[in-house]
Amino acid sequence: MQAVVLAAGEGTRIRPLSASVPKPMLPVADRPLVAHTVDAAIAAGADEIVLVVGYEATTVREYFGSSYRDVPVRYAVQHEQAGTAHAVNVAREHLEGPFAVLNGDNLYDPAAIEQLFDASPAVCAVEVDNPRQYGVLRTDDGTISHIVEKPDEPPTNLANAGAYAFPAAAREWLDVATSERGEHEITDVIARVIDEYAVTPVTTDRWMDVGRPWELLEANEWKLGELERRIDGEVSDAAHLEGDVVVEEGATVKPGAVVEGPVLIRSGASVGPNAYVRGATLLDEDTSVGNAVEIKNSVLSSGATVSHLSYVGDSVLGRNVNFGAGTTVANLRHDDGDVRLTVKGRRISTGRRKFGVVVGDDAKTGINSSLTPGLTLTAGATTNPGEIVERDR
Helix, strand or coil: CEEEEEECCCCHHHCCCCCCCCHHHCEECCEEHHHHHHHHHHHCCCCEEEEEECCCHHHHHHHHCCEECCEEEEEEECCCCCCHHHHHHCCHHHCCCCEEEEECCEEECHHHHHHHHHHCCEEEEEECCCHHHCEEEEEECCEEEEEEECCCCCCCCEEEEEEEEECHHHHHHCCCCECCCCCECHHHHHHHHHHHCCCEEEEECCEEECCCHHHHHHHHHHHHCCCCCEECCEECCCCEEECCEEECCCCEECCCCEEECCEEECCCCEECCCCEEECCEEECCCCEEEECCEEECCEECCCCEEEECCEEECCEECCCCEECCCCEECCECCCCCCCEEEECCEEEECCCCECCEEECCCCEECCCCEECCCEEECCCCECCCCCEECCCC
């Protein structure tokens, strides 16, 4: 079966992290987010991957090339973001038989994708407590009879998880009309398949739509939680590693450092001396965590540097961020309420009691900067020495 993986979107809700890299290529543990989806498709038996690309497409092409894990990769370009069915339709010329469609900015349980392929035609679903905010599967005698978008009275608690296995005939049904919200909807294609075939619901226990910065943090918490201890890099005898810690070849952990897993320290990264890294933390390639620095439950993207005397908690730092000495991130509101973050111009709840900051690529802080909970620094932003930063910039 061919697998069409959708990776054309910019990810405006996850800005500033997507300012120069497409959202599906943001780091989740040891690979980009979309690579987890592609890996799940390959493990399920996909014999070819068709990646739909658009925004910053070169980044995707350079990572996957023409073959990935010995599986051929082809590309289709979506120049205009006009809906999921439109994205699949631009890949139409590459489709030759039954095919699956997976979202490149979703995390799936790989076992569910295998079941999806085996049950084709099928739709993946996840049981949720409040299905009103999702597309909801209506079922009849074990097959799907309809998908209802955000219903006031949901027929089931099965939310559409954005993974589909289509029969070959669906290739001819991809060119659907524009919906009321101005997009070509994949659910209109599914409706036609439901009319012609018995479509099986495949339920997954775990699924994530990674759309906003705190969801990228949560995605890393998921995948880092699956780590198994492995030490291939250079670790000082005077360092202490506890739990599921991975130190890749080419990484260095210096004397006095304490690392409590799950933590992934990627090639070229350096920790210490006398640093403390804990929680579900990703230190991506070529990052630096220096003397007397504490990093807790955070993502440091490639090239990020927190050199000395700083604290970073429950935060996401973009590529090549540089925190000056003494920079402190606050990650807890005084009233103990959920931290709020700006998404597309609106302050909304992260649903997290602890959340620090989101920092775009190449941003820099002056020494002794204090950053308040739920703060966003855009790509290239700076702070002044000794500044208390309370507003996004």
